[in-house]
Amino acid sequence: MSRKGSPGTLGRETTSEVVLIPRLRSALQRLNPGLSAAALEQAIEELTRARFDLTPVQANREIYQLFKQGVPVTTINDEDEEVRELVQVFDWRIPSSNDFLLVSQLRISGQLYHRRSDLVGFVNGLPLVFCEFKTSHRRVEDAYHGNLRDYKDTIPQLFWYNAIIILSNGTESRIGSVSASWEHFFEWKKISSEDEEGVISLETMIRGTCDPARLLDILENFTLFSDASGRVKKIIAKNHQYLGVNNALEAVKDIKQNQGRLGVFWHTQGSGKSLSMVFFSEKVRRRINGNWTFVIITDREDLDNQIYKTFASVGVITEAEEQVRAESGEHLKQLLRADHRTIFTLIQKFYAEKGQEYPELSQREDIIVITDEAHRSQYDTLARNMRTALPKAAFLGFTGTPLMMDGEEETRSVFGDYVSIYNFRQSIEDGVTVPLYYENRIPELELVNATFNEDIEQVIEDAGLDEQQEKRLEREFAREYHLFTNDDRLEKIAEDIVQHFMGRAQAGKAMVVSIDKMTAVRMYDKVQTHWWRYRDDLQQQFSRCTDEIQRQALAEQIASMDETDMAVVVSQGQNEIEDFRKKGLNILPHRQRMVKGGLEQKFKDAENPLRIVFVCAMWMTGFDVPSLSTIYLDKPMRNHTLMQTIARANRVFHDKVSGLIVDYVGVFRNLQKALAIYGSGSGGGIQEGDTPVQDIDELVEELTQALAELLAFCHMIHRPSSARKATSASSSSKTPRTSWSATTRFSANSSPRVGRPSNSTKLPYRTPPPTNTPPSSKSWESCSPVSSLTAAAVISAPS
Numbered sequence: 001m002s003r004k005g006s007p008g009t010l011g012r013e014t015t016s017e018v019v020l021i022p023r024l025r026s027a028l029q030r031l032n033p034g035l036s037a038a039a040l041e042q043a044i045e046e047l048t049r050a051r052f053d054l055t056p057v058q059a060n061r062e063i064y065q066l067f068k069q070g071v072p073v074t075t076i077n078d079e080d081e082e083v084r085e086l087v088q089v090f091d092w093r094i095p096s097s098n099d100f101l102l103v104s105q106l107r108i109s110g111q112l113y114h115r116r117s118d119l120v121g122f123v124n125g126l127p128l129v130f131c132e133f134k135t136s137h138r139r140v141e142d143a144y145h146g147n148l149r150d151y152k153d154t155i156p157q158l159f160w161y162n163a164i165i166i167l168s169n170g171t172e173s174r175i176g177s178v179s180a181s182w183e184h185f186f187e188w189k190k191i192s193s194e195d196e197e198g199v200i201s202l203e204t205m206i207r208g209t210c211d212p213a214r215l216l217d218i219l220e221n222f223t224l225f226s227d228a229s230g231r232v233k234k235i236i237a238k239n240h241q242y243l244g245v246n247n248a249l250e251a252v253k254d255i256k257q258n259q260g261r262l263g264v265f266w267h268t269q270g271s272g273k274s275l276s277m278v279f280f281s282e283k284v285r286r287r288i289n290g291n292w293t294f295v296i297i298t299d300r301e302d303l304d305n306q307i308y309k310t311f312a313s314v315g316v317i318t319e320a321e322e323q324v325r326a327e328s329g330e331h332l333k334q335l336l337r338a339d340h341r342t343i344f345t346l347i348q349k350f351y352a353e354k355g356q357e358y359p360e361l362s363q364r365e366d367i368i369v370i371t372d373e374a375h376r377s378q379y380d381t382l383a384r385n386m387r388t389a390l391p392k393a394a395f396l397g398f399t400g401t402p403l404m405m406d407g408e409e410e411t412r413s414v415f416g417d418y419v420s421i422y423n424f425r426q427s428i429e430d431g432v433t434v435p436l437y438y439e440n441r442i443p444e445l446e447l448v449n450a451t452f453n454e455d456i457e458q459v460i461e462d463a464g465l466d467e468q469q470e471k472r473l474e475r476e477f478a479r480e481y482h483l484f485t486n487d488d489r490l491e492k493i494a495e496d497i498v499q500h501f502m503g504r505a506q507a508g509k510a511m512v513v514s515i516d517k518m519t520a521v522r523m524y525d526k527v528q529t530h531w532w533r534y535r536d537d538l539q540q541q542f543s544r545c546t547d548e549i550q551r552q553a554l555a556e557q558i559a560s561m562d563e564t565d566m567a568v569v570v571s572q573g574q575n576e577i578e579d580f581r582k583k584g585l586n587i588l589p590h591r592q593r594m595v596k597g598g599l600e601q602k603f604k605d606a607e608n609p610l611r612i613v614f615v616c617a618m619w620m621t622g623f624d625v626p627s628l629s630t631i632y633l634d635k636p637m638r639n640h641t642l643m644q645t646i647a648r649a650n651r652v653f654h655d656k657v658s659g660l661i662v663d664y665v666g667v668f669r670n671l672q673k674a675l676a677i678y679g680s681g682s683g684g685g686i687q688e689g690d691t692p693v694q695d696i697d698e699l700v701e702e703l704t705q706a707l708a709e710l711l712a713f714c715h716m717i718h719r720p721s722s723a724r725k726a727t728s729a730s731s732s733s734k735t736p737r738t739s740w741s742a743t744t745r746f747s748a749n750s751s752p753r754v755g756r757p758s759n760s761t762k763l764p765y766r767t768p769p770p771t772n773t774p775p776s777s778k779s780w781e782s783c784s785p786v787s788s789l790t791a792a793a794v795i796s797a798p799s
Helices: 021-031 037-048 056-069 140-154 202-209 212-221 239-253 273-287 301-313 329-337 381-389 409-415 424-429 454-461 467-476 478-485 487-503 517-544 548-563 576-582 588-596 599-604 639-649 696-717 721-732 739-749 785-796
Strands: 071-076 082-087 100-109 114-123 126-133 164-168 173-176 223-226 233-236 261-267 293-298 342-346 367-372 394-399 418-422 436-440 509-513 565-568 610-615 628-633 659-663 693-695 776-779
Touching (some): 037 071, 037 082, 056 223, 056 233, 114 140, 126 140, 126 212, 140 164, 164 202, 173 202, 202 212, 212 273, 223 273, 239 261, 239 273, 239 418, 261 409, 273 293, 273 301, 273 367, 273 394, 293 301, 301 342, 329 342, 394 409, 436 696, 478 487, 487 517, 509 517, 509 639, 517 548, 517 565, 517 576, 565 588, 565 599, 599 610, 639 659
Parallel strands (some): 261 418, 293 342, 293 367, 367 394, 436 659, 436 693, 509 610, 565 610
Antiparallel strands (some): 071 082, 100 114, 100 776, 114 126, 164 173, 223 233
């Protein structure tokens, strides 16, 4: 069916249409030369049919599948038989074969409302790019809350097709998906290389995401839909994921030259490594010829669960779970001998009976082994068995912490050098993670780290302390263990945890980390006792209080304490009932909750009253709870395990500004030594002395000094001019004044607020008076993306 419209409407019959049918038809004819006109009209009908019964993100997912896989149509051949065909919507390989158009001030009508969009980018007549602009004196956030949210409600059909949304005031710019809340709109600072100096500007955003090749790459290979939270969420790769995955893809293309050593992919914890694995594996399948199999290897059950659930939730696992997850060593051998797209396993399943050699399982060259936390346990006998089983496989190591400067050279011999780096500083500056701060509480209870030798640290670090390790810890390190588990010490810590939790300025969930399972249960019991004691004190204050405002505040605190839930989360063990009973503890009610209580879902739900959990090893890796803001740490840790644990608190969540580590054991006493892994050779601007965690006491001291200098400066400039001149002359004859430089140092390096990097540039942005001219359009092919989008924005940017 032919549809035509006047030139002023870009071929649309009505303003409610958001697809430019003539351009879509022309593109489909060009991209599908062997298909009939009837088949193409079927595809157009399927792409443009109404989807108002779906939410914008549900409709977006449905149409995205048509974009990526093709539109299924049915035609009749010469033998009068029905034939199913796929109509291709885009030419993914040759971007210039597609039709690009930018339209400014496009009027769109919804079912009840009319709106005018600032800028819409069409590809083959489909509205893939939506831009909302504000003047430079307005906040970018206003574009989200004041405009975008309204548009998704009033003209939802525009977002059925959307690939990316760009919000900007000319100085700051953010990009996000149709389902993203404001805190998940992010900056795009680099265009084509990790080595570039990051720049916050509209120009960088446009060049990095709206160049035709990059836009189609993002749409095809860096877009996912997840239903892990029970509702559909659209995910587009962040800048560091896009650059890092493309680096790794280049390594796959050079697989012969690098002999299968694809590199080490170091992206700091909380920056989306699991999703990067998905982006990487899916792009390899679509872009590089081969019957690829990806073997995802971890060394801990919780990590294996987390990564599998990530892959499954975004729909890239096409087989049943029992067909892709190794249940035993023998099952793993069966999986590796067969032909599966993706296999998940623990490295411990690459075991061989004593005195036996592990067998070779596959000579295939199109197997890529992806190891998570590549530095930890990949180089002993199990790792050799893995490489014996898959002698021609390629290896890519993912890690959330960098390689140690000493002792991990073997990592490079297996995986090669870094293929991508995204460190903690970059992550914080980009707003991908929040800063971490720590404070030492009740110092008299700290244990001097020097008393703990390498042996006890190693025992504690070993994969979660099983029964034998716990007994060895108690037996061989009796003195140290007694210091940790002394009843008076635990009592004081429990009391302090309650006081600290209730006095926090920032709400959020909390995790208490103890040395072992027994101590975790004891700490739960003690915190419960002090919790209700604290609550009774509040009730007494409420009874005596006469001020209505204070009474209201006390009533809210009491209500919060009444509804707050707590739980113990520890692994199961043989004879645990009897073992706990001997210590005067009852594990049964806790185990019942762990097995039947749905604790994981409750703790991940920010609205659920389960607010404090007590752990010793579980949930400390591979477990994301964005609302977790405080970790109470009473367990010796070091190096990678320490970094992985504290990173549980660095996730972005609503108005959360930071994560807090409360240290009762003194693990940060020698932080600089433990973090020697963050040397200047790590790249990304890391300097000697930089750490992912900053001491609150030091920051307060710097703030106090800066405020004192500022007050002194203000006092001086308000003095009479004669006095100022005298002071100035006196100062110049002695030492130079340093007030402003000291303040600058604090704001640049030590402030908890993450600001704009000092080297960022700004794109000039003008706002002419409003005009009533019809929508303007310009061919995307006739000029660069930057000049196109910027010109359109400058011509008709709204106030």
